[in-house]
Amino acid sequence: xxxxxxxxxxxxxxxxxxxxxxxxxxxxxxxxxxxxxxxxxxxxxxxxxxxxxxxxxxxxxxxxxxxxxxxxxxxxxxxxxxxxxxxxxxxxxxxxxxxxxxxxxxxxxxxxxxxxxxxxxxxxxxxxxxxxxxxxxxxxxxxxxxxxxxxxxxxxxxxxxxxxxxxxxxxxxxxxxxxxxxxxxxxxxxxxxxxxxxxxxxxxxxxxxxxxxxxxxxxxxxxxxxxxxxxxxxxxxxxxxxxxxxxxxxxxxxxxxxxxxxxxxxxxxxxxxxxxxxxxxxxxxxxxxxxxxxxxxxxxxxxxxxxxxxxxxxxxxxxxxxxxxxxxxxxxxxxxxxxxxxxxxxxxxxxxxxxxxxxxxxxxxxxxxxxxxxxxxxxxxxxxxxxxxxxxxxxxxxxxxxxxxxxxxxxxxxxxxxxxxxxxxxxxxxxxxxxxxxxxxxxxxxxxxxxxxxxxxxxxxxxxxxxxxxxxxxxxxxxxxxxxxxxxxxxxxxxxxxxxxxxxxxxxxxxxxxxxxxxxxxxxxxxxxxxxxxxxxxxxxxxxxxxxxxxxxxxxxxxxxxx
Numbered sequence: 060x061x062x063x064x065x066x067x068x069x070x071x072x073x074x075x076x077x078x079x080x081x082x083x084x085x086x087x088x089x090x091x092x093x094x095x096x097x098x099x100x101x102x103x104x105x106x107x108x109x110x111x112x113x114x115x116x117x118x119x120x121x122x123x124x125x126x127x128x129x130x131x132x133x134x135x136x137x138x139x140x141x142x143x144x145x146x147x148x149x150x151x152x153x154x155x156x157x158x159x160x161x162x163x164x165x166x167x168x169x170x171x172x173x174x175x176x177x178x179x180x181x182x183x184x185x186x187x188x189x190x191x192x193x194x195x196x197x198x199x200x201x202x203x204x205x206x207x208x209x210x211x212x213x214x215x216x217x218x219x220x221x222x223x224x225x226x227x228x229x230x231x232x233x234x235x236x237x238x239x240x241x242x243x244x245x246x247x248x249x250x251x252x253x254x255x256x257x258x259x260x261x262x263x264x265x266x267x268x269x270x271x272x273x274x275x276x277x278x279x280x281x282x283x284x285x286x287x288x289x290x291x292x293x294x295x296x297x298x299x300x301x302x303x304x305x306x307x308x309x310x311x312x313x314x315x316x317x318x319x320x321x322x323x324x325x326x327x328x329x330x331x332x333x334x335x336x337x338x339x340x341x342x343x344x345x346x347x348x349x350x351x352x353x354x355x356x357x358x359x360x361x362x363x364x365x366x367x368x369x370x371x372x373x374x375x376x377x378x379x380x381x382x383x384x385x386x387x388x389x390x391x392x393x394x395x396x397x398x399x400x401x402x403x404x405x406x407x408x409x410x411x412x413x414x415x416x417x418x419x420x421x422x423x424x425x426x427x428x429x430x431x432x433x434x435x436x437x438x439x440x441x442x443x444x445x446x447x448x449x450x451x452x453x454x455x456x457x458x459x460x461x462x463x464x465x466x467x468x469x470x471x472x473x474x475x476x477x478x479x480x481x482x483x484x485x486x487x488x489x490x491x492x493x494x495x496x497x498x499x500x501x502x503x504x505x506x507x508x509x510x511x512x513x514x515x516x517x518x519x520x521x522x523x524x525x526x527x528x529x530x531x532x533x534x535x536x537x538x539x540x541x542x543x544x545x546x547x548x549x550x551x552x553x554x555x556x557x558x559x560x561x562x563x564x565x566x567x568x569x570x571x572x573x574x575x576x577x578x579x580x581x582x583x584x585x586x587x588x589x590x591x592x593x594x595x596x597x598x599x600x601x602x603x604x605x606x607x608x609x610x611x612x613x614x615x616x617x618x619x620x621x622x
């Protein structure tokens with residue numbers, strides 16, 4: 060019943076006036092078509108929908124019927140659903156004769172809904188297109204409903220068409236974005252064998268440039284003189300400039316405010332420029348010990364192929380966490396490459412000058428490093444995932460030009476998401492992270508490059524960076540290794556509101572191998588409010604094995620899931 064009510068515009072709009080008698084009749088006819096379609100989608104091919112207006116059947120009303128009077132016009136919709144049909148005889152003919160119908164969900168006795176049949180058609184055509192045949196299509200469809208047995212016989216005739224390569228790619232709709240660059244970024248080389256997956260990847264790649272609101276690919280309905288398939292691309296551009304503000308809050312870390320300005324298309328080829336600034340520790344630190352962070356980042360896509368991106372940036376930091384006082388300015392440049400849609404590698408060179416005052420005294424560093432990173436990500440949604448997983452592997456060989464110390468920083472992180480029901484109302488999320496620094500002692504590693512744990516981004520319920528070894532004053536000194544893990548049960552109460560019970564655990568060690576003898580555990584519950592730009596998050600947690608000086612609880616607020 061709910062599906063039928065959702066398909067009825069007359070029902071959903073019953074409190075809204077229509078545009079006269081003609082408007083009411085047009086809406087009623089459209090409603091009947093939609094309701095019949097809803098019945099067919101539910102495999103009810105004997106279903107009958109009868110609409111009456113002011114007591115008269117819709118089909119008996121003249122085209123110019125008038126409904127007058129001060130009262131609302133009564134409309135009645137009667138639906139006889141009839142029995143639910145199942146699939147009977149299934150035949151695939153033509154170039155699909157060698158395919159197994161069961162592989163596409165067409166099974167005798169199975170779902171006969173119109174949506175299931177149309178989905179099977181699309182999958183069959185997709186299979187043939189994946190053989191390099193862009194003109195594959197269903198040329199004949201015979202659907203016979205046997206009302207005596209409540210079965211649906213389906214016969215599909217499919218023409219595969221010839222194998223073909225890509226013809227010319229024509230781009231339309233560009234204004235400030237270079238048209239030749241847009242064609243280049245599709246990665247569709249003329250003459251290479253056609254692939255529908257490559258078309259999908261090209262669409263995603265253009266959208267990932269963030270300069271287009273929409274991207275539509277249209278394949279020609281016939282091959283060109285060379286036997287290739289011409290490709291049309293229609294784009295709509297976004298505004299190039301953007302800006303925004305954001306904030307975070309924690310009772311242990313204070314208030315954080317940030318702002319940014321950016322340009323998506325600096326020189327006409329989707330070059331990005333972004334300037335960020337952030338102040339944190341407001342309300343937690345003295346005014347003279349607030350934390351400041353500012354940076355400028357430049358990106359240029361397509362430098363050595365459509366899957367590549369050059370990036371460079373300068374960042375400066377002035378911060379005063381409990382573990383150290385730190386000022387630095389860092390410059391870096393690198394290249395990232397998309398191996399596949401799910402795999403990305405990156406490498407960069409960086410030079411970082413810093414002044415740090417920590418438990419080991421005051422030091423200056425000039426660190427040259429080569430950060431290397433690999434990411435595998437097959438999550439269904441990066442802002443609010445319900446399935447899939449993400450794996451990150453990071454290695455950064457570093458050399459301090461001033462002291463001669465050399466060390467290697469390693470970090471691995473994985474997160475997985477599993478929906479426990481078909482509607483994704485219950486999602487189990489897990490995260491594990493581990494890291495190690497090898498090659499030198501703790502005091503020769505700059506404090507900002509050591510490992511820390513505790514706070515909103517790691518083990519909730521504890522103060523920021525407060526888990527692990529401490530100096531004689533009780534301040535954290537960081538470590539050469541760490542381990543963290545988190546488990547959340549993300550429960551959707553409504554479409555926009557959810558609750559999240561969670562448990563976090565972590566440990567930090569002065570050795571290069573994690574020490575599990577003193578693992579800190581925090582637990583709590585969070586509230587989520589889903590928005591188009593990600594969930595708004597509020598978490599409250601308590602430390603389960605609290606030490607003297609640890610907070611009794613922690614409250615954290617931000618944008619996005621915790622991981």
